[in-house]
Amino acid sequence: MSRRALIIDQDTHGPAGTNLQAVALLLNAPDTDVLGVTVCTGDHWRDHQVRQALRFLEVAGRPDIPVVPGAEMPLVNTPDAVAAWEARHGKLIYNGAWDLARPGRWADPRHTPDLPEGNPATAPAAESAAAFIVRHCRARPGEISLWCAAPFTNIALALRLEPQLPALVRELHFMGGSFAPATADREFARTPRREFNFRFDAEAARAVIRAPWPKVVCSPIDVSQNVRAHPDLFAAIARANTPLARYLDRFGPRNRPMWDEVAAATWIDPSLVTRAETLLLDIELDPGAHYGDTLSWHPGTGPGHGERSARVEFAIDEARFRALFVALCSR
DSSP states (O other), X not given: OOOEEEEEEOOOOSSSHXXXXXXXXXXXXXXXXXXEEEEOSSSSOHHHHHHHHHHHHHHTXXXXXXXXXXXXXXXXXXXXXXXXXXXHXXXXXXOGGGOTTSTTOOSOTTOOOOOTTOOOSSOOOSSOHHHHHHHHXXXXXXXXXXXXXXXXXXXXXXXXXXXXXXXXXXXXXXXXXXXXXXXOOHHHHHOTTOOHHHHHTHHHHHHHHTSOOSOEEEEOHHHHTTOBOOHHHHHHHHTTOOHHHHHHHHHOOSSOBOHHHHHHHHHHOGGGEEEEEEEEEEEOOOSSTTTTOEEEEOTTOSOSSSOEEEEEEEEEOHHHHHHHHHHHHTO
């Protein structure tokens, strides 16, 4: 079987958690060749996440995979802009790196404290994330998939560097967006079209969504919000007694949604998806209350302002997903 070339674009906040557990699945997928992990600010600051990605790859036995620093800030959005928006429209429930009221967050993007999982011995790549993406896609046109579960800043910067990037890649598969998730979670029940990856860098999200990729797969909140990381998953993984299994057993969050893990699994095995729709997508950039919201239309009903077609995942075979998660994290 030929191996599928992949670049992972992720905000690799850890230890473990949805971000790095998704990376674990992609690393251990038997037919996948991970070319690198590109990192931008999202759930936490870029530099902190780069160090967590490096340490994770050391634990997983893959320090050969480059970790490539990307954008420290979104294209337009800033903490001050968020503060001004919140003064008009109310507090955001989640704001990633800028959520300074949450434990373990700080205002200085260059602050790099000691990591609870241990500090990395390896160093990040000297190249920028955008240049790394463009260089590899130019070298292997039509072969590389972009798997993205962070704000789209790095991909938007790569598009600026190489406007023909969509013609050079195999597909764009991403975790992001929200439509009408069936959940009592106060964030998505109250604002069902607001999702962090899109909102944190809405301008980048629009630029990427509107680009003419040959294939786009969207794994939104709807498909993963109610798929939870129960303790039994980590107990099963722990039996493998590998460094990665011990890391996940120690740090893996219990009873949290598996947003990025589901998006990774459906890229690895698309047959896990039991319900999907083809929709036209765009991002709201009006600075009002709905800034960053997911916009969607059925084919043929869009306004024709640049919206693009995507396959949107809405349900998976959860039992098969859990079996895959345990199997790949136990390798």
